[in-house]
Amino acid sequence: MKAVQFNVTIPGFILTRTLGRVSPAFVYGRPSTLGLVDRPAPAIPGSDWVRIEVLLCGICGSDLGNISYRSSPAMEPFGSFPAVLGHEILGRVVEVGSGVTHVYPGQRVVVDPMLHCEARGWTAESWCPSCTGGDHSTCEMSGEEGPLAVGEGGLARGLTIGYHRDLPGGWGEQIIAHRRQVFPVPDSIPDRIAVLAEPLSIGMHGVLRSGALQSPGPVLVIGSGTIAFATIWALRTLGFAGTLVAQAKRPHEVALARALGADETITPGDDARQTMVDTGARAYMPVIGDEVFVGGGFDTIFDCVGSRSSVDQALRYGAARGRIVMLGCAGQMRKLDLTFLWAKELRVEGYVGYGAETWDGRTRHTFDLTLERMADDPRALGDMVTHVFKLAQYRDALRAAFNHRRSKAVKVALQP
Numbered sequence: 001m002k003a004v005q006f007n008v009t010i011p012g013f014i015l016t017r018t019l020g021r022v023s024p025a026f027v028y029g030r031p032s033t034l035g036l037v038d039r040p041a042p043a044i045p046g047s048d049w050v051r052i053e054v055l056l057c058g059i060c061g062s063d064l065g066n067i068s069y070r071s072s073p074a075m076e077p078f079g080s081f082p083a084v085l086g087h088e089i090l091g092r093v094v095e096v097g098s099g100v101t102h103v104y105p106g107q108r109v110v111v112d113p114m115l116h117c118e119a120r121g122w123t124a125e126s127w128c129p130s131c132t133g134g135d136h137s138t139c140e141m142s143g144e145e146g147p148l149a150v151g152e153g154g155l156a157r158g159l160t161i162g163y164h165r166d167l168p169g170g171w172g173e174q175i176i177a178h179r180r181q182v183f184p185v186p187d188s189i190p191d192r193i194a195v196l197a198e199p200l201s202i203g204m205h206g207v208l209r210s211g212a213l214q215s216p217g218p219v220l221v222i223g224s225g226t227i228a229f230a231t232i233w234a235l236r237t238l239g240f241a242g243t244l245v246a247q248a249k250r251p252h253e254v255a256l257a258r259a260l261g262a263d264e265t266i267t268p269g270d271d272a273r274q275t276m277v278d279t280g281a282r283a284y285m286p287v288i289g290d291e292v293f294v295g296g297g298f299d300t301i302f303d304c305v306g307s308r309s310s311v312d313q314a315l316r317y318g319a320a321r322g323r324i325v326m327l328g329c330a331g332q333m334r335k336l337d338l339t340f341l342w343a344k345e346l347r348v349e350g351y352v353g354y355g356a357e358t359w360d361g362r363t364r365h366t367f368d369l370t371l372e373r374m375a376d377d378p379r380a381l382g383d384m385v386t387h388v389f390k391l392a393q394y395r396d397a398l399r400a401a402f403n404h405r406r407s408k409a410v411k412v413a414l415q416p
Contacts (some may be wrong), residue, residue, distance in 0.1 A: 057170025058088030072331030086170030087162035120146030137353025203230030217242025223304030236261030254283030306330035
């Protein structure tokens with residue numbers, strides 16, 4: 001099968017971090033460690049596995065961070081390479097093992113890419129505490145080889161399909177997934193919306209786990225990428241009725257934030273400052289440094305960017321005893337002033353992936369709840385996938401995703 005494969009190497013790191021500043025060819029072109037390859041189609045390794053033909057797969061900000069070597073190296077022990085990238089997967093079932101009864105060949109499905117201890121081959125008595133508790137996105141065995149027989153050895157280490165040597169991701173023509181990872185898609189959801197199930201589930205998970213639905217407001221969502229829009233959508237579809245402010249930069253992003261339920265949209269800088277003052281905050285200027293605020297502020301802030309500037313803004317704009325929810329892939333940061341963390345008694349929480357959610361008196365997987373809400377009104381999400389490219393056009397796709405200011409991309413997807 002055809003697939004876009006990425007390898008992590010020391011020479012690749014040096015070339016990408018140095019010459020990648022001069023030319024994107026060293027990030028995703030011929031000189032890079034990313035390329036279109038031919039590799040064997042994956043075979044299902046057991047009765048609980050499913051083989052899936054990929055229909056669409058999104059390009060995520062974490063993919064861009066990894067192939068440009070700008071992500072923190074802290075998560076490197078929990079992946080294995082070379083790997084076929086892509087974890088925002090919509091596909092069609094090709095083959096099921098004898099133990100799979102909830103999906104069938106020909107059916108459209110989306111895939112939870114995070115690996116549970118059971119998928120790694122561990123029996124129930126050996127599952128880690130996270131997997132036992134329904135929080136497999138923090139699986140404590142992800143840095144270990146699993147007992148599941150794949151090829152000539154056990155399953156390689158790795159937290160996620162798409163950053164895994166043995167489990168190719170959706171930037172290829174086929175994948176395999178454990179039955180726990182596969183969720184049928186309602187017929188009413190079109191392909192270009194169904195492929196959003198994974199990033200929408202991240203917003204859903206962050207909203208539910210943070211308790212933001214009980215916030216009196218106002219709530220601020222920082223970011224103009226897919227996770228920010230997913231958070232706005234999740235807040236509104238789950239019934240948050242308070243004031244919701246979205247910070248976005250470009251006109252099409254502002255329009256999308258409003259369409260998904262933001263009461264007010266602001267741009268960074270003076271516009272955001274005025275909104276902070278409008279909450280009742282009083283501004284003070286220290287002898288040295290940036291303006292600081294006391295009073296007012298936002299009860300809950302979702303940082304869906306994870307940069308030094310976005311974290312700094314969240315700390316400054318939080319109300320006393322407010323909550324900051326980190327959904328952007330924050331990594332190493334220099335010169336980040338944490339004064340307001342203690343001076344305002346802020347709570348900072350981070351969330352990754354999905355899990356067992358308690359909602360409306362029931363416990364369900366995040367994907368089940370997300371798909372149900374998507375099916376209620378898929379039209380609201382119709383403008384999020386802005387670009388679709390064939391697999392062989394992956395360089396064009398990455399160019400659009402990296403340079404979203406010029407391309408006006410929100411979500412870019414590949415179509416194997």
